[in-house]
Amino acid sequence: MMTEPVLRIDGLKIAAKTTTILEDISLQVQRGEIFGIIGESGAGKSTLAMAVVGLLRSGCQRKAGSVTLAGNDLFALPQPELERVRRRKVSYVAQSAAAAFNPFYRLSDQITELAALELGTPKAERHRMAAKLFAELQLPDPENFGKRYPHQVSGGQLQRAMIAMALINEPDLIIFDEPTTALDVTTQLEVIRLIRKIVSDRNCGAIYISHDLAVVSQLADRVMVLRHGKIVETGETRALIENPQEAYTRDLVANKTTTSAAQVAGEAQATVTVQGLAAGYSGVSTISGISLDLAAGKITALVGESGSGKTTLARTIAGLVDLHAGQMLLKGKALPGRIEDRSPEARRRLQYIHQLPDLALNPRQTVRDIVGRPLTKFGGLRGAALEAALQQLMRDVELPESFLDRVPGSLSGGQKQRICIARALAAEPDVLICDEVTSALDPLVEESIIQLLLRLMGQRPLSILFITHNLLLTQRFAHEVVVMKEGRIVEARPAADLFAAPQEDYTQRLLAATPLMERGWLEARLHANEATN
Amino acid sequence: MSTAKRPPSRPIRDFVISRSLSGLVSLILVTALIFIGTAMLPGDTASALLGQNATPAALEALRQDLRLDDPLYLRYFGWFWDVLHGDLGVSLASGRPVSEVLLPRLQNSMLLALVASLFLLPVAIGGGIAAAIWKDSWFDRALGFTSMLFLAMPAFLVGYILIYALSVRMGWFPSMSVAPLMGGVGPWVKVLALPVLALVIIGQAHTMKLTRTAILSVLSTDYILMAEVKGISRRRIILLHALPNALSPILSISILTVAYLIVDVVVVEIVFSYPGLGKLMVDSVAYRDLTVVQACGLFFALIFVAMNFLADFLAMLANPRQRVPARGAV
CATH class of the missing domain: 3.40.50.300 (P-loop containing nucleotide triphosphate hydrolases)
Known part of the structure; x- marks a missing residue:
């Protein structure tokens, strides 16, 4: 069943008491594919991300449609079954790693919690699993990294640690919910590279949610533009950026390099x-x-x-x-x-x-x-x-x-x-x-x-x-x-x-790491980085 | 970030040192205040002690003896010096050493507080957790209503209602808790039952409310959502993901509740005539037994300072962010 998508959403409608949050959302994600979702805050991105794992915020209701994840119709499953699907088939990488890690436990223990629950892997073995992932994600001192508490490592490291947590159950689908928004451009570049590598190495599907079209355009194979809970348009990334069909997408894509600041006359005091x-x-x-x-x-x-x-x-x-x-x-x-x-x-x-x-x-x-x-x-x-x-x-x-x-x-x-x-x-x-x-x-x-x-x-x-x-x-x-x-x-x-x-190396690096929408930018960047290493 | 080498931070040691010092300052201030308070009691202490028919010579002798004519600060430092040497003085009313009068009462108060805590804390913490889990259910509302009702009721009213219902009408327990405090467990149960019940009823509301709030605020965090997305069961989320993070505030409030039970229960002790420290202090104020009043004040302050210290210390141990220095990025 090669063509069976990892995720399939059909006509999903989610509403709170008085307002509709998502309306008529349909999409499919294949193995090995990164599916980008872009929209402003309030567009319904996070509600959609939660719906993909069968979770509704309190006060929200599913009015219509279905979510099928790796062959499981999530909203038809009883709670224990639903939890089992979440443990085995899907992972979630949140925007703020600092908030998404439990401050009470050491990193390694939380990252490998699912391995303990599902497979009963003993602690020493889990520690080795985590260390291996830390090494793959290029975290410093992988043997001891997991012994730290979340507040002891930097934001960029924590974000990578959360990706490690997402990989521990070898999921069919990973949801990345604005994983780089809180990071610097140079760290962001590193995380983007990792996400690419992970999806192609493991042949899983991925959803990448962001409000930054430039980042999404470097990563995603296809992009969906979401606004006010509705799909504005969906398309191949390249086609969407080069030839946006809707006015809203055109606004997003439009190069905002309008006027350079007017120079002030004379030497100001x-x-x-x-x-x-x-x-x-x-x-x-x-x-x-x-x-x-x-x-x-x-x-x-x-x-x-x-x-x-x-x-x-x-x-x-x-x-x-x-x-x-x-x-x-x-x-x-x-x-x-x-x-x-x-x-x-x-x-x-x-x-x-x-x-x-x-x-x-x-x-x-x-x-x-x-x-x-x-x-x-x-x-x-x-x-x-x-x-x-x-x-x-x-x-x-x-x-x-x-x-x-x-x-x-x-x-x-x-x-x-x-x-x-x-x-x-x-x-x-x-x-x-x-x-x-x-x-x-x-x-x-x-x-x-x-x-x-x-x-x-x-x-x-x-x-x-x-x-x-x-x-x-x-x-x-x-x-x-x-x-x-x-x-x-x-x-x-x-x-x-x-x-x-730009005179200084550092300034040049900062400039180079800021994502552009142009095709091939990420490849060129990564290539340049390899050349310098 | 490149910063200069700092000495390794030791949060626990720093905490113990700074809090011990500030605790000592609190003790000095509180005892000084009590000293000033006793000096401001209306009327002449010597005539209050000797009665109306005392001769002027006897009064003068007593004043000399008690150094009542000395300035207040000299008397305070004298008293403080003696206390540092383990001498609490002699009770003016009974002539017995203060420690002899005070210690049995302190034991009684501690016993009452301990037994009351054993019932109060599990009920209040368990109730608070349950109310948070089933937030806005009828159970949560009912619990919230009754606990507020009991909190709003004056302590003496709760005491008299209990005496009326369980002692006068049902005859299960004595209305006065001054039974001979000897001879096995049976009499103790009878003596303690009503005061303990009253304390549990009056004291549970704060602990329950705060536990509920602490659990709720943890349940609304991103890491709990993360655990849900990971497919962790509700039960495991509550017990292993949420509860440890709510431990700090729950520990704090629990220990402060115990301190409250030892120190602030004067009204309950008086309603049930329970021979505790609070009742001793009130009685001693009436007799102008200044040395006993001062010693009671000292112990109250000591208990409160120690309990506060313990509460913050345990809360710190239960929180990795406070216990383990950040050390910065690797």
Whole structure:
């Protein structure tokens, strides 16, 4: 039965109480094939992933259709049988490995749990199985890696450990649910390579879910575009990218390299100057030898992998990290290292926008309270003047005024980030520190936030420090690019120069590892890597 | 990340040292507060002790003897110095050494708390786990309602209802728990039954609620979803994947409940006239038996500090993220 697909979904419809989450979903996955599913958050990707293993979230119901996995009609199976199919036929690799591993157990024990349950493999033997997989996945010190607890290894290693867990039961189908979204580009490249190898070596089927079309296009044989719970279109990857049929797909595919940032006339004055700075926690400097200027009216991009010290630098400028050496100037005046020592005026001039708006907004306060507070605290506004300022800010961030009376929980991720921007602007700052402000957002939303920041820059003399791990993203709007590695600045130059001819190996590596949609990109990358090794 | 070499972190040792020191500070502060509190009791201590017909000379002699005319801080340091040398002083009311008065009462309180915990903890923890597993079922709602009802009822009311129902009407147990505390297990059961029952009823709600919340928050994590996707059975998920992660908060609340049972049960001891430490303290305040009051305060504080320490220590041991240093990536 060569043609029998590993997975077959027919006319699946899943609904919650009042809304339909998935409608009329049909697809097939063959052995040896990677099937890509792409869509924004809220498109129903995760619900679909769960349905593939016969799992429905509480409150959800299957209204129609079927899921057949390796010949088993999942929604017709009694619970114990269903659990058996899950243990033997399918594996799941989640987005956040840090959250998906049980913090109480050592890695090896959780990774080989199914071998113990299904085959009764003794502990020593299981340990050897795990070590073998760790070696295959190129984890360091494979013999001892499994003895660690999840919190003792890095994010990239944990992600690979989860792939090891997915392989332990030799499944017919592996579901990869945004497995690289939380990783740096260089680690991502490594994980993508592993996924490819695994699927072809083991001849299993795979589903790869992502909101990053570039990654999916490098991996998948076929791609399905999902939006609002419905299929927009499905097709061979190449055909879909080269000749998208639907407007939405065209938007996704469209090369977003629109305008490069307009160059600011003349030499702009530095708003923040950092000289010979070293900083860190509990007496250990995690960043050192840092000197840079943030110019008025310019966007300075701060780029590097996680652990490179980007956020530490940003938090040092914000006054939240112990300063060990060097000095900082704000508009020519000395800026104390500790936020406690800074004047209210200095605090007002420097505002910080965080990566996760969910965590940065008080869920119990209305937007009016959140944005109004800095207006009252710094601007002394009350009553009608406050109301007018609030409405102006909402217009500035392109949200309806009616949002003032809503709480953050009722807004989307992009809208919440706009509220955070409005709150920062309320202080009328000179410097805006944007710490990975778009990395938790979908590509189209990310684009709109960046456009918003650019428009705001046109209206007021802001310096923006834009932190990201995506070097390519900054090409479109940054004036200056600062590349960091291991707590030091590797390269700092005007964006146009840097992208035209990156000087440092590390910058080149970062650039090269960012996935493009072009066909053959992954092969070329892997080839290049082998050549250098 | 390239960082300078740090001395190896030893979370457990650091914890024990810092918490022992802060515990000591708490003890000093609490005993000082009690000392100030006893000094602020209305009326003259000497005349309260000797009665209204005491001669001025006798009163003066007693004041001299008790150093009542010394400044408060001198008296405190004197007392503290003696305590450090194992001397709790002499009871002003009975003239016996305080330790002799206090220790049997402490034993009684500990016994009551221990027996009550043996019943309370399994009931409350088991109930909390069951309520979390069958969340929003009729069982969960009924349990939540009754436990809140008992929590909201004043302790003395629970005590009198029990006395009325089981002692006065049914005649199963004595209404007063002052039976001769000797002679085998039988009398003990009779003496302890009602206070223990009252404590279980009053004390279960917090432990049950917190256990339920702890289990529920673990059940909503990604790693539990992961276990479900892996095809692990519900039973194994609850017992082996969820429960160990809820262990830290459950241990904490359990031990704090035991501390509560030893220390905070004054009302129950008084309702049942149970000869415990709480009743001793209340009685001693009435007699102006300052040395006994101070010693009771010292022991209450000691028990609370020690139990808090134990609770956090066990919670730490049950959590690999606190127990095992991260050491960074390999």
